[in-house]
Amino acid sequence: MLNRSFLQLILVQIRDFYREPAVLFWAFLFPILMAWGLGIAFNKKPEVTKTIALVINEKESTLDFEKLFKNTQYDKKLDSLNDTYYYNITYGNENLGLTHFRLKPVSWQQAELLVKRGSASLILATNEGKLEYHFDKFSAEAQLAYLQLTSLFNGENLYEQQAVIKPMTEKGTRYIDFLIPGLIAMNVMMSTMWGISYTLIEARSKKLLRRMVATPMPRWEYILSHIVTRIVLCFAEASIIFAFAYYYFDIKIEGSIFAFIILFISGIIGFSGLAVLIASRTAKTQIGNGLINLIIMPMMLLSGIYFSYHNFPDTVIPFIQALPLTMLADGIKAIFNESAGFAEVWKYIVILNAFGLITFVIGLKYYKWY
Amino acid sequence: MSTPILEVIEVYKYFKNVKAVDGISFSVNPGEFIALLGPNGAGKTTTVEMIEGIQKQNKGTINISGLNWAANESKLHQIISLSLQETRFIDKLTVNETVQLFASFYKLPRTRVDEVIEIVALQEKKKSYVENLSGGQRQKLALAIALLNKAPLLLLDEPTTGLDPTARREIWNILMSLKKSLNTSIILTTHYMEEAEYLCDRIIIMDKGKILAQGTLEELLSANNSKEIIEFATIDNISEQFFCGDGIYKLIWDENAFTGKLIVKSIIEQLPIFLQKIKENGIKLTKLECRKLTLDDLFISMTGKHLGD
Numbered sequence: 227m228l229n230r231s232f233l234q235l236i237l238v239q240i241r242d243f244y245r246e247p248a249v250l251f252w253a254f255l256f257p258i259l260m261a262w263g264l265g266i267a268f269n270k271k272p273e274v275t276k277t278i279a280l281v282i283n284e285k286e287s288t289l290d291f292e293k294l295f296k297n298t299q300y301d302k303k304l305d306s307l308n309d310t311y312y313y314n315i316t317y318g319n320e321n322l323g324l325t326h327f328r329l330k331p332v333s334w335q336q337a338e339l340l341v342k343r344g345s346a347s348l349i350l351a352t353n354e355g356k357l358e359y360h361f362d363k364f365s366a367e368a369q370l371a372y373l374q375l376t377s378l379f380n381g382e383n384l385y386e387q388q389a390v391i392k393p394m395t396e397k398g399t400r401y402i403d404f405l406i407p408g409l410i411a412m413n414v415m416m417s418t419m420w421g422i423s424y425t426l427i428e429a430r431s432k433k434l435l436r437r438m439v440a441t442p443m444p445r446w447e448y449i450l451s452h453i454v455t456r457i458v459l460c461f462a463e464a465s466i467i468f469a470f471a472y473y474y475f476d477i478k479i480e481g482s483i484f485a486f487i488i489l490f491i492s493g494i495i496g497f498s499g500l501a502v503l504i505a506s507r508t509a510k511t512q513i514g515n516g517l518i519n520l521i522i523m524p525m526m527l528l529s530g531i532y533f534s535y536h537n538f539p540d541t542v543i544p545f546i547q548a549l550p551l552t553m554l555a556d557g558i559k560a561i562f563n564e565s566a567g568f569a570e571v572w573k574y575i576v577i578l579n580a581f582g583l584i585t586f587v588i589g590l591k592y593y594k595w596y
Numbered sequence: 597m598s599t600p601i602l603e604v605i606e607v608y609k610y611f612k613n614v615k616a617v618d619g620i621s622f623s624v625n626p627g628e629f630i631a632l633l634g635p636n637g638a639g640k641t642t643t644v645e646m647i648e649g650i651q652k653q654n655k656g657t658i659n660i661s662g663l664n665w666a667a668n669e670s671k672l673h674q675i676i677s678l679s680l681q682e683t684r685f686i687d688k689l690t691v692n693e694t695v696q697l698f699a700s701f702y703k704l705p706r707t708r709v710d711e712v713i714e715i716v717a718l719q720e721k722k723k724s725y726v727e728n729l730s731g732g733q734r735q736k737l738a739l740a741i742a743l744l745n746k747a748p749l750l751l752l753d754e755p756t757t758g759l760d761p762t763a764r765r766e767i768w769n770i771l772m773s774l775k776k777s778l779n780t781s782i783i784l785t786t787h788y789m790e791e792a793e794y795l796c797d798r799i800i801i802m803d804k805g806k807i808l809a810q811g812t813l814e815e816l817l818s819a820n821n822s823k824e825i826i827e828f829a830t831i832d833n834i835s836e837q838f839f840c841g842d843g844i845y846k847l848i849w850d851e852n853a854f855t856g857k858l859i860v861k862s863i864i865e866q867l868p869i870f871l872q873k874i875k876e877n878g879i880k881l882t883k884l885e886c887r888k889l890t891l892d893d894l895f896i897s898m899t900g901k902h903l904g905d
């Protein structure tokens with residue numbers, strides 16, 4: 227198999243890859259930036275600030291209002307930026323982190339604007355000495371703010387009650403532990419779908435494919451060289467993401483590394499088959515572009531890369547779990563965070579390989595060489 | 597007579613509503629250099645791609661050294677080599693790497709890579725990326741790849757289209773020296789009559805999927821040997837009947853450009869009569885040119901349009 231033309235074909239693709247700075251950015255730097263950005267954004271938050279829009283009835287004075295939170299400590303602070311003031315109330319405890327509420331006195335219109343723009347999630351209004359809470363009932367963040375504020379005004383602290391609260395900081399339970407395996411899985415999909423599908427379609431649109439099949443080059447060699455190249459490049463990409471996550475976020479593979487490698491290759495094979503199928507007929511790169519996006523976008527959103535798919539209704543979860551990206555991501559997560567080995571992921575390995583093989587065979591059967 | 601290396605017999609190729617190739621037959625002898633000459637859409641590319649096995653004819657036979665594509669695909673890949681109309685290679689690969697890739701398909705040694713690069717005079721561009729090549733250099737690269745396997749039948753689809761005259765001349769020189777040094781049969785498609793005249797032993801004129809005429813340049817023109825041309829332009833309109841009489845075959849009058857071509861038996865005899873008529877009718881001439889018939893004139897007289905159109 228390892229004859230000269232096969233090696234040449236692989237070499238050509240690797241050269242084509244590393245000589246394109248934009249490709250290098252998307253393949254290596256982008257996933258790292260993504261992991262870094264999301265990891266920072268969702269991880270340690272010792273202190274958060276929440277703005278609350280405060281609408282005070284004209285008939286009442288702010289002094290009446292201030293009586294409402296007589297039970298708590300507050301400071302009246304001047305916002306030097308636009309010469310307005312706000313009330314600052316701090317809530318929470320050392321162990322769980324502190325929340326600073328900024329209650330900003332504004333008109334009703336301004337309050338609505340703050341909510342529309344997302345800078346406040348909750349409007350607090352006074353009506354004849356009574357408090358009214360206005361917020362989107364579907365927003366978990368607003369609900370939390372409501373609970374925290376009511377307990378505050380009652381002079382209690384939800385976090386300082388009888389119950390024992392112990393924050394989980396062990397590895398495998400943080401958001402970043404959820405995110406990194408997902409990003410590694412997603413990178414396999416992106417790299418394979420763009421790297422193989424797009425290259426094949428482009429070769430057809432440039433008539434390069436036509437030119438090559440007019441030589442004694444075996445056709446399977448051409449397609450297979452793309453898959454082998456992708457395995458090499460995906461390993462390089464994943465190593466860099468992992469190395470970053472290892473040093474920066476202290477991510478570790480708790481389970482079987484060998485199972486991970488086999489699962490990873492199975493993922494590449496699964497998506498390679500799909501990539502060949504997608505590329506089998508199209509001669510226009512724009513159409514190829516659309517097709518690839520059509521396949522990867524839903525999986526990016528549904529497969530539990532950025533947030534758990536368990537938020538979706540129970541009826542659709544089995545369908546989500548049948549997506550190749552979900553299988554790969556769930557498998558990698560299990561190996562990374564739940565110490566899983568072959569016993570837990572063999573099903574994914576078998577299905578991904580079978581999926582790759584079937585799509586590959588169909589793609590090859592209908593492949594348009596000219 | 598030697599056996600032909602290529603025989604095309606009654607070949608048809610139809611697309612939905614286009615008769616791209618409409619029953620053509622011709623043959624090519626070993627070592628012959630043939631031009632397929634015709635305007636855009638004549639069916640040249642379809643014809644050569646059927647010979648190359650890239651397209652399949654609806655009807656008819658194509659024999660290459662007695663072989664056909666259905667039964668002898670791998671052998672034919674060795675016998676035939678080609679450059680397609682507009683192949684784009686991989687942008688971020690160098691000239692050397694691109695040729696090397698194709699050489700590996702034919703299992704040829706590295707030395708052959710250097711040889712073909714030298715033949716097309718791209719030594720200085722060996723390490724340049726394909727994306728930085730000029731149009732002429734790209735055509736040379738395509739030609740170098742076509743030369744790799746020393747195939748006995750070489751098909752070049754419009755190798756000089758879109759090139760400036762200098763670049764075209766360079767390609768011509770390369771092809772000329774190939775013709776001398778190799779025993780290769782070459783089929784070249786073009787819509788430049790000068791190219792066909794300059795390079796090729798035999799010319800096949802195509803239009804609308806049909807062969808209009810074929811033969812050597814002399815043969816083609818000698819059928820019309822006794823024809824000469826008086827070409828002129830005026831500022832007045834002229835009626836068709838204005839020039840007729842003995843010794844005049846035809847007036848081709850362009851009523852938009854006010855230019856005319858008078859096809860005559862003999863310039864020496866007809867020119868004085870022509871000038872006399874111009875003078876008598878007070879017509880203002882802006883151009884006057886007398887010459888022998890060319891391929892382009894021949895094409896116009898057969899189809900009513902220019903080759904380049």
Ligand SMILES: Nc1ncnc2c1ncn2[C@@H]1O[C@H](COP(=O)(O)OP(=O)(O)O)[C@@H](O)[C@H]1O
Binds near residue numbers: 615634635639
């Ligand atoms: N794949 C195709 N589908 C439909 N029509 C085609 C196709 N290829 C060529 N044609 C038509 O066949 C005719 C001959 O085309 P072609 O062989 O490319 O001409 P040439 O190379 O002489 O310019 C043209 O009218 C062209 O539009």
Ligand SMILES: [Mg+2]
Binds near residue numbers: 754
């Ligand atoms: Mg053409």
